[in-house]
Amino acid sequence: MADRHAGRAGLASALEADEGVGAGRAEAVLTRLQLLVTRKLDGLLQGDYVGLLPGPGSEPGESREYRPGDDVRRMDWPVTARTTAPHVRRTVADRELETWMAVDLSASLDFGTARWLKRDLVVAAATAIAHLTVRGGNRIGAVVGTGAGLPGRRGAEPAAPHVTRLPARPGRKEAQGLLRAIARTEIRPGRTDLGALVDMLNRPPRRRGVAVVISDFLAPVEGWARPVRKLGVRHDVLAVEVVDPRELELPDVGVLTLADPETGVLHEVRTDAKLRARYAEAAGQQRAAIAHALRAAGAAHLRLRTDSDWLLDMVRFVAAQRHARTRGTTR
Secondary structure: OEEOOOOOOOHHHHHOOOHHHHHHHHHHHHHHHHHHHHHHHOOOOOOOOOOOOOOOOOEEEEEEEOOOOOOHHHEOHHHHHHHOOOEEEEEEOOOOOEEEEEEEOOHHHOOOOOOOOHHHHHHHHHHHHHHHHOOOOOEEEEEEEEOOOOOOOOOOOOOOOEEEEEEEEEOHHHHHHHHHHHHOOOOOOOOOOHHHHHHHHHOOOOOOOEEEEEEOOOOOHHHHHHHHHHHHHHOEEEEEEEEOHHHOOOOOOOEEEEEOOOOOOEEEEEOOHHHHHHHHHHHHHHHHHHHHHHHHOOOEEEEEEOOOOHHHHHHHHHHHHHHHHHOOOOO
16 A cells, blocks of 8 residues: 655656656666765675675585585585585686566555655666676676556456566676666556566576565565575575565554555545554564565565665675675575
8 A cells, every 4th residue: 555645756756757858867867876886885796796695606616515504505415425424516606697687666666755765766776786796797687567557447357567578688888778777667557466577587597697586575475485486496586675664554644545556446544553553563464474485485685665775774785695605604
């Protein structure tokens, strides 16, 4: 649910202007984002080839004995059987990494009650990921999903969600084009099938790389949990969850009119203490289920809030990943 009277400010307002002016504004917004990302994040990952998920790479190397914290997916079973002691296979960093992003721009992302709209954080996260991964011939691509619009007449069958595939190409110029395409994507009413969107990263099969899912994950967990688990079998997965504080608790404002951005249905609710408590409890359970599903899939989980400094949150996340790497873990 979204507040019907939520303000529309920040990046989204600049990107939704007419085509002539909007293109220039989108370019200016992306340039500013890249400057911010460069100042805060550049240099944190020098020498690593897996962007936001620093790790040893995917080319087979030598084996060594297993240590607590090692990724069990890299167990070397033939050596383990011969020596009767558990061993893991070391890997060598790829010189050319392929990163794919599944970018959810469903109607629920066109919402925000704090410093940013949620779609602003989607663009910001994609910009940071592109900056950190596009170097040394690395390639980055994306699949972008949004709604198909509401049915034109009562009883009509809903159309399929709109999905755009942006092929993976090397170079900063190509990455800029990919980010412009994401920033200019029109958010349509209706629902995006997040599970199907994530599953597009599994087809066709690709060599091991990095897969990034950027969404608010408000779709039913059972619809996307299995595709994310499947993605994690072959790739290092990063899940970027975008959250607005009004999705966690309701304000005490009396009667509140809410609109479901994915269906257009209106609701009026009285925000008394009992309702607010029930809402906060349900929201907490929902977020716990999301975190559990991502953890079960082996995905690294980064949460960005519209009421906090997203760059600082990202810097802390990258620093934590590096710290885990130096301790011999991969997550």
